[in-house]
Amino acid sequence: MNTPRIAVIGAGPGGLTCATILQKHGIAVTVHEADAAAEVRDQGGSLDLHADSGQLALKEAGLLESFFALSRPEGQEMRQxxxxxGELGFHHVPDEDEAHRPEIERGVLRDMLLDSLTPGTVRWGHALRAVEGPSDGPRLLRFTDGTTTEADLVIGADGAWSPVRAAISAALPQYTGITFVEAWFHDADTRHPDIAEFVGNGSAIAGDGARGMFAQHNGGGHIRVYLIQRLALDWLAQAGLTHDDTEGIRAFLLDAYRDWAPGLRRVITDNDGRYLQRPINALLVPHIWEPSPTITLLGDAAHLMPPLGLGVNLAMLDALELALALAHNPVIDDALRAYEKTMIPRSHQTQTELDGRAADLMADDPFNAEDPQAHLNAQDNQPRPPAT
Ligand SMILES: Cc1cc2nc3c(=O)[nH]c(=O)nc-3n(C[C@H](O)[C@H](O)[C@H](O)COP(=O)(O)OP(=O)(O)OC[C@H]3O[C@@H](n4cnc5c(N)ncnc54)[C@H](O)[C@@H]3O)c2cc1C
Known part of the structure; x- marks a missing residue:
């Protein structure tokens, strides 16, 4: 390659992993990120990185040892x-050396990836508005602050509502009909010992077929809970509520979960602060776009799916394969075709498997209670409840 100008849009796990591996192979790259700085936005909770995807990418990035030092293997505990x-059914306690899916905080993962990049690689506060220019390049990146820059290759790692995707595809995420209402418990071991005991070191789930609950012990003593239901997008307005009407939302939830065991309903009554709305969106299946010699996509920008525990792992696997394709093919177009030849069929298969499966998050038997071990031994590309 004749020093192509490679622009990654988005400093999420996918974009940063791609940039890190490109730099490890001596390839120059710039990352443009909408956030004003690394620390301005809460990155969210904990993620489990799988041995056959997320961890593979970190190994190629030279960060696997750092990951194991920073991750929480005890977070692999799972209770149903x-x-x-309110009785405990399935309960998995990880072995001491279990390393299949250790948990790591999103913010810790981002910092680890950022620290591995050449200083100045990420241009913060650069929200892309649109990609313009001829399909064979150079492409013009137009940012919301009015600035522009040129690139020979644009990698869209800019998540669910990707403006990069808009340059090659008309697809937009659609609401799945499922909403997570998120609640938090801070300093749980001290301030909410009963909730901490109920959740354990990892995750706890429950469902009755129409309502679900997913609770997770995060780093720093925080516990995050998702209350999962099929709701209209404007359910708050329909119920005469607003986002900051914490007591009104709590009353709504208590009514919806009225048949649940008192111990479980405490995740609705005892939480700290307000509830957050997380409507779950997905791209229609299959998501197909015109191949371009100057634009490609990875992660959620390419294949947004219901959050069943695969999104970050797929984004990092995409990033690994794209970076290696660019490192091993002297012509960018050849690299993109080689990358997409593997990534697109994999995404379509996984999208198809997960299509409409957001409702699994409310199932009363998500782990195949007959044979709980089957879940643990399953391939990593099997759906499972979220663990963010
Ligand atoms: C409620 C919920 C729970 C989830 N739980 C899990 C889980 O447990 N495990 C799991 O694997 N996945 C989970 N997911 C999915 C996971 O979060 C995503 O699949 C993953 O973050 C995708 O990574 P990414 O790098 O492709 O995109 P993102 O993580 O979305 O990163 C995109 C980056 O691009 C930036 N950006 C966006 N627009 C622009 C722009 N215009 N210009 C510049 N930068 C921009 C963003 O600020 C962000 O930094 C969950 C998702 C949700 C909604």
Whole structure:
């Protein structure tokens, strides 16, 4: 390659992993990120990185040892409660050396990736508005602050509502009909010991077929809970509520979960602060776009799916494969075709498997209670509840 100008849009896990591996192979890259700085936005909770995807990417990036030092293997604990009786059913306690899916905080993962990049690689506060210019390049990146820059290759790692995707595809995420209402418990071991005990070191789930709950012990003593239901996008307005009407939302939830065991309903009554709305969107299946010699996509920008525990791992696997394709093919177009030849069929298969599966998050038997071990031994590309 004749020093192509490579622009990654988005400093999420996918974009930063791609940039890190490109630099490891001596390839120059600039990352443009909408956030004003690394620390301005809460990155969210904990993620499990799988041995056959996220961890593979970190190994190529030379960060696997750092990941194991920063991750929480105890976070692989999983509990399933009966929603109505409150009894503990399935319970997996990880072995001491279990390293299949250790948990790491999103912010810790981002910092680890940022620290591995050449200083100045990320241009913060650069929200892309649109990609312009001829399909064979150079491309013009137009940012919301009015600035522009040129690139020979644009990698869209800019998430669900990707403006890069808009240059090659008309697809837009659609609401799945499922909403997570998010609640938090801070300093849980001290301030909410009963909730901390109920959740354990990892995750706890319950469902009755129409409502679900996913609780997770995050780093720093925080516990995050998702209350999962099928709701209209404007359910708050329909119920005469607003986002900051914490007591009104709590009353709504208590009514919806009225049949649940009192111990489980405490995640609705005892939480700290306001509830956050997380409507779950997905791209229609299959998501197909015209191949371009100057633009490609990875992660959620390419294949936004319901959050069943695969999104970050797929984004990092895409990033690994794209960076290696660019390192091993002297012509960018050849590299993109080689990358997409693997990534697109994999994404379509996984999208198809997960299509409409957001409702699994409310199932009363998500782990195949007959054979819970089957879940743990399953391939990593099997759906599972979210663990963010
Ligand atoms: C509620 C919920 C729970 C989830 N739980 C899990 C889980 O447990 N495990 C899992 O694997 N996945 C989970 N996911 C999915 C996971 O978050 C995504 O699949 C993953 O973050 C995708 O990574 P990415 O790098 O492609 O995109 P993102 O993480 O979305 O990163 C995109 C980056 O691009 C930036 N950006 C956006 N627009 C622009 C712009 N215009 N210009 C410049 N920069 C821009 C953003 O600020 C961000 O930094 C969950 C998702 C949700 C909604």
């Amino acid at each position: 409660y009966d929603a109505i009786s």
